[in-house]
Amino acid sequence: MAHDLVTSLSPLLTAEAAAEAHASGAEPGDLEQAVWLRLLERLEADGPPADPHRWLRRAVRTEARRTRRTTRRERPYGTEPAGAAAEQDPEQLALAAARHRALRDAVRRLPGRCPRLMEALLSPRDLTYREIAGELGISQGSLGPERSRCLGCLRRLLTPEVAAR
Numbered sequence: 001m002a003h004d005l006v007t008s009l010s011p012l013l014t015a016e017a018a019a020e021a022h023a024s025g026a027e028p029g030d031l032e033q034a035v036w037l038r039l040l041e042r043l044e045a046d047g048p049p050a051d052p053h054r055w056l057r058r059a060v061r062t063e064a065r066r067t068r069r070t071t072r073r074e075r076p077y078g079t080e081p082a083g084a085a086a087e088q089d090p091e092q093l094a095l096a097a098a099r100h101r102a103l104r105d106a107v108r109r110l111p112g113r114c115p116r117l118m119e120a121l122l123s124p125r126d127l128t129y130r131e132i133a134g135e136l137g138i139s140q141g142s143l144g145p146e147r148s149r150c151l152g153c154l155r156r157l158l159t160p161e162v163a164a165r
Contacts (some may be wrong), residue, residue, distance in 0.1 A: 002043055002048075005039075005043075005048055005052060006036075006039075008052070009039075009052055009053070009056050012053060012056055012057075013032055013035055013036075013056055013060065014028070014032065016056065016057055016060040017029075017031040017032045017035070017060055020060050020061060020063075020064040021064070023064065023068075024064035024065070024067045024068045024071075025067065025068065025071045026063075026064065026067040026071075030067075031060060031063050031064060031067070034063045034066075035056065035059045035060055035063055038059050038063070039056075039059070042055075065128070069126055102158075103122075103158075106154055106157045106158050107119060107122070107154065109157060110150060110153050110154060110157070111153060113136065113138070113146065113150075114146075114149075114150035114153055114154070116136055117132070117136060117143075117146060117147060117150050118150055118154065120132045120135055120136065121147065129143050129144075
């Protein structure tokens with residue numbers, strides 16, 4: 001049974017991994033390997049998925065997104081981003097902390113749902129629009145316009161503070 005499933009899914013997985021690999025910065029073979037591993041774990045825990053083709057497409061996208069996030073966050077040893085050495089200066093650290101505090105204070109003063117939306121967007125968990133919409137209980141389609149409105153409000157709140165400096 002598992003062998004038939006692997007045989008039937010193999011061409012689809014190859015195509016999906018090749019399509020998603022470029023955008024995620026991964027090798028297609030690495031995506032394929034990760035998805036096969038997920039499938040084996042799934043087969044052990046819950047048995048085969050009800051709709052294997054749909055499950056496979058979703059698993060490839062999930063692995064591609066995970067790879068993008070990992071690639072964005074990881075840095076090889078000895079290759080710090082520009083300005084990282086300057087940020088080690090205590091004065092620069094204090095100024096950066098003050099800027100972050102001012103931003104967080106301004107976010108808390110926003111009207112309506114804006115504080116929760118902006119906190120979700122600024123979250124270190126790097127939430128997707130779908131996750132943010134679920135957390136806030138709003139539709140994913142209204143998230144973009146709501147974000148734009150909230151950013152406009154935030155811009156108006158911060159303009160006097162920036163001009164004063």
